[in-house]
Amino acid sequence: MNSIEFENIKIYEINGYTRKSLNGEFTPLELSEKLVNEWIPYYECHKCGKGDYCKYTIPHPANPLRKRDIKCGVAIDALKNFVNKTIFVLDNASRSKKQKYLDAAFHFYKYVIESEQWNGSFIDNEKLDWWGKHAVKFYSEILPIRDTLNELGNCLKEFPELYEGTSLLLVEGESEKAFVENLRSDGEISKTWQFIVESYGGKGNKLPKRIKMLLDDYQKKGYLIYIQGDEDGNGDGTGFDKFKEYVNQSYIVKQNIFQFKYDFESSIPKKLLYHVLLDFGYLENVSFEKFRRVTEDRPMNSCLLKEFNIDTNIDNLKVRIAKAVGNAIFHIDFRILDQFYETELGAFVRFLEKIK
Known part of the structure; x- marks a missing residue:
C-alpha cells in the first residue's frame, strides 16, 4: 500500500x-x-x-x-x-x-x-x-x-482481520456462574478459557428487556455473545426457544445458545450430585439407588424439597453445589471423561469448550 x-x-x-x-x-x-x-x-x-x-x-x-x-x-x-x-x-x-x-x-x-x-x-x-x-x-x-x-x-470490531472479538457468556444465575468459574481453574492450575462469564439475573417479567440491554451494551463494546438458559421442562425441542426473539433480531446466533431441559441442578449426573449432598451433610441413610429412582426425569430442586426436605434456595446451597461440581469435573478422571460428555452437563461443558 x-x-x-x-x-x-x-x-x-x-x-x-x-x-x-x-x-x-x-x-x-x-x-x-x-x-x-x-x-x-x-x-x-x-x-x-x-x-x-x-x-x-x-x-x-x-x-x-x-x-x-x-x-x-x-x-x-x-x-x-x-x-x-x-x-x-x-x-x-x-x-x-x-x-x-x-x-x-x-x-x-x-x-x-x-x-x-x-x-x-x-x-x-x-x-x-x-x-x-x-x-x-x-x-x-x-x-x-x-x-x-x-x-x-x-x-x-469493524475489522475482523484485526479482532475476532472477546467472548462473553451470559448465564441465567449465580450457580451457573460459580460452576463455570470453578470448572476453569483450581489453585495454580487453569484451563486456557479466555471468555468472560456474567449472570443476567435469572427469571422474571423484566428479563427480555434486561437481556436486550446487556446485549446492546456488550455488542457495542465488541464482545462475541454466548448465552445459557433453562427450558424449565417446557422447551419446544429447538434448543433455543427461550431466546428466539434475540435470534430473530440478530442479537445472537442459535449456535451460541445452550439450554438445560429443566435447570442446571437437574443436569448434574445423579451420582455426582448424590455424593456432593452427602459431603454437605444431607441424605443421611438414603441409598443412591433410592436417590436415583425418586429423582428420575424430574426437576431436581423441587424434587429435593419434596422428597428429602432439602431447600436449595437457602444457605446459598445452589452456589455451593455448583462450586463443588465444577471443582470435581475440573479434576475428573480422563478414563470416564467420554462417559461424562454423554450427560446433559457434559454437553454444556462441550459447549463451553467451543467458546473462542
Whole structure:
C-alpha cells in the first residue's frame, strides 16, 4: 500500500473529546507521523516513575536530575507500529471504515500512554510520598482505562482481520456462574478459557428487556455473545426457544445458545450430585439407588424439597453445589471423561469448550 486518501474524516484532538478535519493523501509513515504530532504531548521524563531506566529519555543538558521535555517514545513507537502493522485493512475501505480505523488508533494510543504513565506512578515512591495520604487514590485512577479499551473494541470490531472479538457468556444465575468459574481453574492450575462469564439475573417479567440491554451494551463494546438458559421442562425441542426473539433480531446466533431441559441442578449426573449432598451433610441413610429412582426425569430442586426436605434456595446451597461440581469435573478422571460428555452437563461443558 503506497498511500491512502482521507476525505471528510474527523480525528480526535489531543484532549480526546473535540475533533478536527483530516483530509489528504498519506503514506503509512506520513500518517503515523501526522498522528504523533496531533496526539502525543510533550512530557518531562523525570516526572515518570520509569524515567530512571526508560531507553527513550534524553538527559537535560543543564540539570543531571532532570530529563528533556519530549514526546513519549513508548507512545510514539507503539502508535507507529500500530499504523505500520494494521493499515492494510484500509485497502479499498469506505470512509466510515477509515473513520473507525483512526478512532481505533487514537484509543490504542490513549491506552498505551495512560497505562505507561500510571504504571510509572505506581513504582515511584518519591511521588507517592509527596502526595501523602492522597496517593491512595492513584490506585483507582487507572479504572477509566477500561472505558478506553471498550472504545477500542467497539472500533476494532469493524475489522475482523484485526479482532475476532472477546467472548462473553451470559448465564441465567449465580450457580451457573460459580460452576463455570470453578470448572476453569483450581489453585495454580487453569484451563486456557479466555471468555468472560456474567449472570443476567435469572427469571422474571423484566428479563427480555434486561437481556436486550446487556446485549446492546456488550455488542457495542465488541464482545462475541454466548448465552445459557433453562427450558424449565417446557422447551419446544429447538434448543433455543427461550431466546428466539434475540435470534430473530440478530442479537445472537442459535449456535451460541445452550439450554438445560429443566435447570442446571437437574443436569448434574445423579451420582455426582448424590455424593456432593452427602459431603454437605444431607441424605443421611438414603441409598443412591433410592436417590436415583425418586429423582428420575424430574426437576431436581423441587424434587429435593419434596422428597428429602432439602431447600436449595437457602444457605446459598445452589452456589455451593455448583462450586463443588465444577471443582470435581475440573479434576475428573480422563478414563470416564467420554462417559461424562454423554450427560446433559457434559454437553454444556462441550459447549463451553467451543467458546473462542
